[in-house]
Structure formats: structure tokens, C-alpha cells
Amino acid sequence: MGWIILTAMVLCLFGLLIYFGKLPRTAFELTAAALLLGVAGYAWQANPGMAGVSVEPSEKPNSFDEKNIESRQEMGERFGSAQQWLTFSDALNRSGKHGSAANYLRNGVKEHPNNPDLWVGLGNALVVHADGVITPAAQFAFQKAADISPEHPGPPFFLGMAFAQSGKIDQARVIWTELLERSPEEAPWRKDLESRLAAMEQMQPSLPASESAEPPK
Numbered sequence: 001m002g003w004i005i006l007t008a009m010v011l012c013l014f015g016l017l018i019y020f021g022k023l024p025r026t027a028f029e030l031t032a033a034a035l036l037l038g039v040a041g042y043a044w045q046a047n048p049g050m051a052g053v054s055v056e057p058s059e060k061p062n063s064f065d066e067k068n069i070e071s072r073q074e075m076g077e078r079f080g081s082a083q084q085w086l087t088f089s090d091a092l093n094r095s096g097k098h099g100s101a102a103n104y105l106r107n108g109v110k111e112h113p114n115n116p117d118l119w120v121g122l123g124n125a126l127v128v129h130a131d132g133v134i135t136p137a138a139q140f141a142f143q144k145a146a147d148i149s150p151e152h153p154g155p156p157f158f159l160g161m162a163f164a165q166s167g168k169i170d171q172a173r174v175i176w177t178e179l180l181e182r183s184p185e186e187a188p189w190r191k192d193l194e195s196r197l198a199a200m201e202q203m204q205p206s207l208p209a210s211e212s213a214e215p216p217k
Helices: 002-019 025-045 067-075 081-094 098-111 116-129 136-148 154-165 169-181 190-203
Strands: none
Touching: 067 116, 067 154, 081 098, 081 116, 098 116, 116 136, 116 154, 136 154, 154 169, 154 190, 169 190
């Protein structure tokens, strides 16, 4: 079927060149040879029987970790104006619209610049948008949250997670160790933090003090 369509197209093109292009008779043979050369190239390289290939979206749905939402809720306020922004941003992330989720929270921190939970959410959204890599903008968001609320566990916890996802295990371990030291025994995030640090210790030896990274204060 593909060859029939191709032949019809070539003949049609040749006729259009003669009728509308006023192709002179002296150029008939040269033009026909050029068209036949194109057909020969198609016959050599093309595969008209090959099935079409669908294009996958550049951003895949559900590429962020749902468990991070539970951790964020354990460390921040479960209700209030921040949760409305965060809940909608989570919905955007679930549908694969990571850039829209980050932009939405950018508007959130503009409207509520002193809300640490929104800054933490923005940092997380920026990391997701960057495929798990921490960016200067994400690091700034986490630091901003820490400046607003120095005792808030969210900024160091998620900054450490971003470093770990980016392969910067030493920085993550230093930040999480400091957070664990100041976390109450009954803190709901403490057990998770201890397990993450234990996994890091099995991966590589402890970081020398001279190479430690400074956690957000």
C-alpha cells in the first residue's frame, strides 16, 4: 500500500511541475531522474511497513515520592492556608506537571512570604522539577524556610534528602546528623531519620569533620 501511495505522489508531483511550474520539455528527463533517485533512496532506507511510534511526554506522572508528603505533614502544619497551596501543588505533581507545581508554589510564597511550610514545599517542587537534582533555587528555598523558622525540622530534612538524591551523600549525612541530635525522642520523623542515616553508614564510612557541610540554621 505504501508503494502505491508513493508512486501516486511522484506522478502527481511530476504533473504539477509540468502544469503549474511550466517545466520545459528539455527538463523532463532530468526532473524524472531526480524523482526516481528519491524513490530509490526511499526504497533503500525506508520501511513503510514499520508501525508508528508514539511520543512519550517529557514529564512522566507520579515521578515524585508520595511518602514525602507524609513526612512533610508530620513536620509542618496539617491545616491552614499553606496546606491549600501544598495540596494543589501535590495534585499537579501527580499529573506530571512538575513545572506548574513549582510555579504555583512560587506564587504561594509571594503571597505568604513568612510561611516556612510553603518554602519547604517550593524547595521540594523544584527538586522534583529538576528530576531529583538539587538546584541553587531549591537550596535557597530550604534555607529561606530555615531562616524563618530555625527549629523547623522540615528544611534540614528535605535539604538532606535533596542532597542524597543528587548523590551528595556526605552533605546529606552531616545535615541529618545535626537534625537527629536536636530531634525529641518522641518526634514522629526520628525513626525515619535514624533508618536513613543507618543506610548511609552502610554505604560509606563516616565523613571527616574537616569535610563536613554546614546545615541550614
